[in-house]
Amino acid sequence: MSDARAVSENVKIPEQSSPPEPPDALLKVEGLVKHFPIRKGLLRRETGAVQAVDGLTFDVRPGETLGVVGESGCGKSTMGRLITRLLEPTGGKIEFQGHDITHLGVGAMRPLRRDVQMIFQDPYSSLNPRHTIGTIVSAPFRLQGITPEGGVKKEVQQLLELVGLNPEHYNRYPHEFSGGQRQRIGIARALALKPKLVVADEPVSALDVSIQAQVVNLLDDLQDELGLTYVIIAHDLSVIRHVSDRIAVMYLGKIVELADRASLYESPMHPYTKALLSAVPIPDPRRRGVRSERILLTGDVPSPISPPSGCRFHTRCWKATELCKEQEPPLIALAAGRQVACHHPENAADQAPGDPAPASAGEAAGSAPGPSGEAAGSAPESEGGAGK
Amino acid sequence: MSNPDKTGAAQSGPAAPEAPEAPLSGLVPGEVAEAGSAAPSAFLEVRDLRVHFPTDDGLVKSVDGLSFQLEKGRTLGIVGESGSGKSVTSLGIMGLHTAGQYGRRKARISGEVWLDGKELLTADPDEVRRLGGRYMAMIFQDPLSALHPYYTIGRQIVEAYRVHHDVDKKTARKRAVEMLDRVGIPQPDKRVDSYPHEFSGGMRQRAMIAMSLVNNPELLIADEPTTALDVTVQAQILDLIRDLQKEFGSAVIVITHDLGVVAELADDILVMYGGRCVERGPAEKVFYEPQHPYTWGLLGSMPRIDRDQTERLIPVKGSPPSLINIPDGCAFNPRCPYADVPDGDRTRTVRPELRPVGERHFSACHMAQEERTRIWTEEIAPKL
Numbered sequence: 001m002s003d004a005r006a007v008s009e010n011v012k013i014p015e016q017s018s019p020p021e022p023p024d025a026l027l028k029v030e031g032l033v034k035h036f037p038i039r040k041g042l043l044r045r046e047t048g049a050v051q052a053v054d055g056l057t058f059d060v061r062p063g064e065t066l067g068v069v070g071e072s073g074c075g076k077s078t079m080g081r082l083i084t085r086l087l088e089p090t091g092g093k094i095e096f097q098g099h100d101i102t103h104l105g106v107g108a109m110r111p112l113r114r115d116v117q118m119i120f121q122d123p124y125s126s127l128n129p130r131h132t133i134g135t136i137v138s139a140p141f142r143l144q145g146i147t148p149e150g151g152v153k154k155e156v157q158q159l160l161e162l163v164g165l166n167p168e169h170y171n172r173y174p175h176e177f178s179g180g181q182r183q184r185i186g187i188a189r190a191l192a193l194k195p196k197l198v199v200a201d202e203p204v205s206a207l208d209v210s211i212q213a214q215v216v217n218l219l220d221d222l223q224d225e226l227g228l229t230y231v232i233i234a235h236d237l238s239v240i241r242h243v244s245d246r247i248a249v250m251y252l253g254k255i256v257e258l259a260d261r262a263s264l265y266e267s268p269m270h271p272y273t274k275a276l277l278s279a280v281p282i283p284d285p286r287r288r289g290v291r292s293e294r295i296l297l298t299g300d301v302p303s304p305i306s307p308p309s310g311c312r313f314h315t316r317c318w319k320a321t322e323l324c325k326e327q328e329p330p331l332i333a334l335a336a337g338r339q340v341a342c343h344h345p346e347n348a349a350d351q352a353p354g355d356p357a358p359a360s361a362g363e364a365a366g367s368a369p370g371p372s373g374e375a376a377g378s379a380p381e382s383e384g385g386a387g388k
Numbered sequence: 389m390s391n392p393d394k395t396g397a398a399q400s401g402p403a404a405p406e407a408p409e410a411p412l413s414g415l416v417p418g419e420v421a422e423a424g425s426a427a428p429s430a431f432l433e434v435r436d437l438r439v440h441f442p443t444d445d446g447l448v449k450s451v452d453g454l455s456f457q458l459e460k461g462r463t464l465g466i467v468g469e470s471g472s473g474k475s476v477t478s479l480g481i482m483g484l485h486t487a488g489q490y491g492r493r494k495a496r497i498s499g500e501v502w503l504d505g506k507e508l509l510t511a512d513p514d515e516v517r518r519l520g521g522r523y524m525a526m527i528f529q530d531p532l533s534a535l536h537p538y539y540t541i542g543r544q545i546v547e548a549y550r551v552h553h554d555v556d557k558k559t560a561r562k563r564a565v566e567m568l569d570r571v572g573i574p575q576p577d578k579r580v581d582s583y584p585h586e587f588s589g590g591m592r593q594r595a596m597i598a599m600s601l602v603n604n605p606e607l608l609i610a611d612e613p614t615t616a617l618d619v620t621v622q623a624q625i626l627d628l629i630r631d632l633q634k635e636f637g638s639a640v641i642v643i644t645h646d647l648g649v650v651a652e653l654a655d656d657i658l659v660m661y662g663g664r665c666v667e668r669g670p671a672e673k674v675f676y677e678p679q680h681p682y683t684w685g686l687l688g689s690m691p692r693i694d695r696d697q698t699e700r701l702i703p704v705k706g707s708p709p710s711l712i713n714i715p716d717g718c719a720f721n722p723r724c725p726y727a728d729v730p731d732g733d734r735t736r737t738v739r740p741e742l743r744p745v746g747e748r749h750f751s752a753c754h755m756a757q758e759e760r761t762r763i764w765t766e767e768i769a770p771k772l
Contacts, residue, residue: 071618178707208469209645213689213703220700237619238648242691242701265693279623280693281648285671287694288652296627297620300588 025059032092052078054253065230067244075253117190121202123182127174134170140192180211259338267347430457437499450476452663465654473663525600529612531592535584542580567598590621662719669749679751
């Protein structure tokens, strides 16, 4: 116990002197907020807001892949659209290569569009059905007024080849391609201007398993070849594990944990991360017996229109205490390279040792300080939430 | 959520039925498709099922000669990519293609579907309907489109119950509340009067499961039951299906593209490709000693949550075939890296039969079994 405390003190030191950001962060996001207003009545008065993204702070380093996971409605796609500036942020700050791009207009953004590109989820709706592949992939050149060396057509054909398509298909239409091939077209378009940052929103979730692997490998190869930086947004934790260097876990508009891949998957600190990981079905029939390790969360994600007070996860968390209901835990570094927003994290020293477990949550015995919470916390909850 | 005693029971239960030593009655060895039309001993037996749809572009052979057996209390997982014919199989078994919803051009169905000693495809449609609701039930992928938006959840469950049971509304309603409680809907006596749109995705799926189980069906077909759900909700629903099966002892067919889901639920796995079964066997065998290159491809394509794997995935090249133009010979041959290992001409002209490769384990591949075992153990398995 004592050394656990010592560790937590050690790692808090850099936190107090504002964590030294790598000076060369490609993208820096601070306190990013996006609220979608809800208007009602004749006068369209604003009666509330969907708090889709509510205070995100992270940075993306050059050459890395940042994976963003979360359940539907956690704000991960909104985040993607904010950092590519397809949406106007309500608050906070976005810096790209040191330039503040938070509130740049369409015109002012245009030069930056070369460097920041997006790959969309649905390869059917993200390509104009009336345009040929050549037109689609050359659109970025037209919009930016660039004539590549050797002409647009040659460049486009090279791009098609790069993503594994036949360059002779230049004059075909999207409907002549399969889902996987269309996704490759979307990728070719995103890469046309040699961007520095590519934001991919569920790039493979609409694809079949065997095609999914082709596209994942393609993204991998392109990153090596072109030195790309990726922000990959996905709900599939297996895909995220495969592609990411660092991973941000989102819940109801906030990052609850941000860590490198190995430590996140091996020793998740936030209870939500732990529950999320344990819920993924493991493709191994021999592992079926270990189902008792599974943490089943009760109920569904609360509405982002009126998120719970304090820690937003407290309504579904088996370790929640009174403190969690009242006070929102800050996202702080609990270990080297790991940021967690939790009062009573797993696999780390408790952040609020004096806070007693609520009497009502009898099973939440795991909230005792220290890393002992793991076994005690998960076992009783594992079935309690199944709704039987 | 509701019944503390049941929670306890479920907690103690999980390991028992998954034990591989359990009597393996799911699939009987040997192909019996040619055995004629004698009533089979298996609870559900499908023999040489073919479902073809005539279209302007040609005949879509969605299911092209599928045979399998399933016993009560067992779960069969049907795995395949989109367009492999897995959903059409389930609709074929349920007799849903005969309803003529494709206008004047009906699906052409042939083969035999035996359920508990009755042949369904040649039976009187009215009788199939009666049997259908009573003995078979289906859970669909998208609960929002499978539930009627205009009626309350309760009313839909009551209707399903009263069609097959001669009871008054009050009794049926009590039964509906009971079922909602059983599938873990909080405050079932209140929520029974809610409309589908008032439920979240996970709750709708629970409500649909309640509706499908209200008649205690002996065969439950779940078509991508969790694909539309978030992973934490998916875990709840998978648990629910497993526990309910244990409780009711039904035969379950789970249709999915997610190998994780079949590994969790299925005793036996049937891998479909181009409307045909390419491999079928106990889950353990299919995952650990797969005998078909397509199964290898599926396993190699899948990023694993349980391993810190940084190596490249091993995808299957190309795309799935069009069901109008299924390649001659082995349907998988244009994508198969081993197509020329046995004899390229044969692979491309002769359709491989489903042959036994182990106990209750079948595979349709021209390669010699020793060759396949060698390739799997030496070339594929170490890279996964």
